[in-house]
Amino acid sequence: MLQEFIERLRDLNEVEEFERAMQEHLRKMGFDSFSYAALRVPDSGKTPFFVTTYPLEWITHYANSDYIEYDPILHHATSSLMPFDWASVASQPSMTTKQQKVMLEASDCGLRFGAGIPVHAPRGGFAMMSCVTSNNRKHFDDVWRAHQSDLHLTTLYYHSSVEQKLLNAETAPSTHLTDREREALLWTAHGKTSWETSEIMKISQETVNFHLKNVMRKVGVYSKHHAVVKAIMLGLIVPETPSIKAKSAQGNVVNLLR
Structure with a gap:
């Protein structure tokens, strides 16, 4: 729905x-x-x-x-x-x-x-x-x-x-996410916690949070869930279950919503 x-x-x-x-x-x-x-x-x-x-x-x-x-x-x-x-x-x-x-x-x-x-x-x-x-x-x-x-x-x-x-709010057209930022955000879109994402990505939980905070700053929001939504609306990610070494976002939005 x-x-x-x-x-x-x-x-x-x-x-x-x-x-x-x-x-x-x-x-x-x-x-x-x-x-x-x-x-x-x-x-x-x-x-x-x-x-x-x-x-x-x-x-x-x-x-x-x-x-x-x-x-x-x-x-x-x-x-x-x-x-x-x-x-x-x-x-x-x-x-x-x-x-x-x-x-x-x-x-x-x-x-x-x-x-x-x-x-x-x-x-x-x-x-x-x-x-x-x-x-x-x-x-x-x-x-x-x-x-x-x-x-x-x-x-x-x-x-x-x-x-x-409707409000013609300006968005930064040059917003760019690194591969690590994108991957951390994709796992967040699939409901993974920072700790779970750190285990999947083989990096520390602090590093995961660092990447997510960078994404939030870049897209101008205060929460990681809002960052997921904003990134999708801006075309920065298109959630599909990412591979462990995800380099780009491919697929569709279906899995995020299940």
Whole structure:
């Protein structure tokens, strides 16, 4: 399902197409609606930028009430690197009265159970995806448990595609990965830890981490998983199980998504 979605992203060019593609993809998982917000994208000049299928009633009320200043989900995402359940934010004792009001009124509009997926990038780049269901707690927990990892990857691919096609964010055309950097990244794409990759490549774990940090710096991201996504979007790798002495990336993206 994720492979199909990624292939579909390559053919999208209009906001409406991006909205429809994400909505259809998330409904297959069990979510009802979503909101994608690119709040800061360096070298773009077109942010903040939003794509959402939230109820129009809520979008209008949110904007008119200036809730972006008090939104506890958005506030939490700015300091979180990993996907999170909205409930983990709503239960925090530090929630202010205004933040509680935002959550309550969102629930009244049908945005009851949701997940936040932050995207952080160098030079202050920040975006967030929220995936929501109005069903019930058990339904959300089942969907969240089954698709949390896929949602993270989905969001990273979606953000990278929106950056390039809708926000015209500049990417360095001369980015080059060494053979060792590419091989370390390919094994990461196949779910190997730094230690496992070091055993496969017959180098130290510290050297593996050194290569991965170099890749992250070159493609402008903060995590090795985001580096995998960005490298694929830039055509720097095309994951196939690499040989021990991999010199180049050949094949297709299928194995990464299994």
